[in-house]
Amino acid sequence: MAGTNKVAVVTGASRGLGLEACRQMAAKGFHVVLAARTADSVAAGLKALGEGEGRVLDVSDDASVDAFFDWLAAAHGRLDILVNNAGRWFGETASLANADGPAMLSALSNNSVSAWRMMRRAVPLMNAAGHGRIVNVSSGLGQLSDMGGGSAAYRVSKAALNAMTIVAAHEAKGDVKVNAVCPGWVRTDMGGKGAPLGVEEGASGIVWAATLPADGPNGGFFRHGKRIEW
Numbered sequence: 677m678a679g680t681n682k683v684a685v686v687t688g689a690s691r692g693l694g695l696e697a698c699r700q701m702a703a704k705g706f707h708v709v710l711a712a713r714t715a716d717s718v719a720a721g722l723k724a725l726g727e728g729e730g731r732v733l734d735v736s737d738d739a740s741v742d743a744f745f746d747w748l749a750a751a752h753g754r755l756d757i758l759v760n761n762a763g764r765w766f767g768e769t770a771s772l773a774n775a776d777g778p779a780m781l782s783a784l785s786n787n788s789v790s791a792w793r794m795m796r797r798a799v800p801l802m803n804a805a806g807h808g809r810i811v812n813v814s815s816g817l818g819q820l821s822d823m824g825g826g827s828a829a830y831r832v833s834k835a836a837l838n839a840m841t842i843v844a845a846h847e848a849k850g851d852v853k854v855n856a857v858c859p860g861w862v863r864t865d866m867g868g869k870g871a872p873l874g875v876e877e878g879a880s881g882i883v884w885a886a887t888l889p890a891d892g893p894n895g896g897f898f899r900h901g902k903r904i905e906w
């Protein structure tokens with residue numbers, strides 16, 4: 677999908693994979709909206725990006741998501757790409773012992789229902805326009821086919837995000853595609869310094885799914901452009 681005049685929104689884009697996805701899509705000619713949780717993080721992201729438009733968006737908050745889409749409709753009247761990238765590690769809720777109900781609900785709200793809130797507004801817009809791409813940035817830790825112990829809240833939140841991806845993909849019409857992507861283990865604040873991949877490589881798999889051609893897949897899970905098991 678070529679970029680000219682098309683609007684691409686990336687959530688949690690102040691740093692890491694989101695920021696790099698903004699950079700790569702801007703280089704392809706998309707009008708990028710860098711969305712981040714606070715005004716300070718939007719400013720930091722735009723400074724690092726050097727171009728583009730920024731907007732405050734807390735994806736854990738229904739009112740913030742609604743305000744964002746109201747602004748988007750007034751300012752641009754279109755949405756061609758949505759990258760649901762925002763996420764937290766929730767390392768403090770690593771096991772059954774310390775992942776209590778509120779902690780699990782918080783992880784689900786921030787890492788899975790976050791994307792659902794965005795898709796509830798984005799899919800109807802894209803269906804009406806007849807085209808669009810949604811990428812849910814997930815993780816291999818959310819694969820049911822490889823589920824294990826530990827990292828409880830994060831694993832469950834990403835598995836739920838994968839399920840939401842499939843549900844939304846079934847509601848996509850025309851040239852609208854909803855896919856999940858694992859970026860691999862990437863050197864970011866979340867991934868840490870020991871991760872094998874740089875942000876360029878991690879984000880390239882996200883941008884691949886965001887710019888799929890009309891005959892590309894819908895409702896799949898991918899890493900570096902290759903299909904992986906749910």
Ligand SMILES: NC(=O)c1ccc[n+]([C@@H]2O[C@H](COP(=O)([O-])OP(=O)(O)OC[C@H]3O[C@@H](n4cnc5c(N)ncnc54)[C@H](OP(=O)(O)O)[C@@H]3O)[C@@H](O)[C@H]2O)c1
Binds near residue numbers: 690760863868
């Ligand atoms: N790095 C890896 O190895 C790896 C592997 C698999 C999957 N992923 C996924 O890739 C995505 C990006 O991660 P990253 O490695 O780039 O991590 P990161 O550097 O920690 O960035 C995460 C971003 O998400 C934002 N965020 C979190 N909660 C938010 C909310 N409620 N509203 C808006 N923004 C929010 C953070 O902003 P604040 O700090 O302001 O909250 C931050 O900008 C995440 O979904 C992550 O789960 C990463």
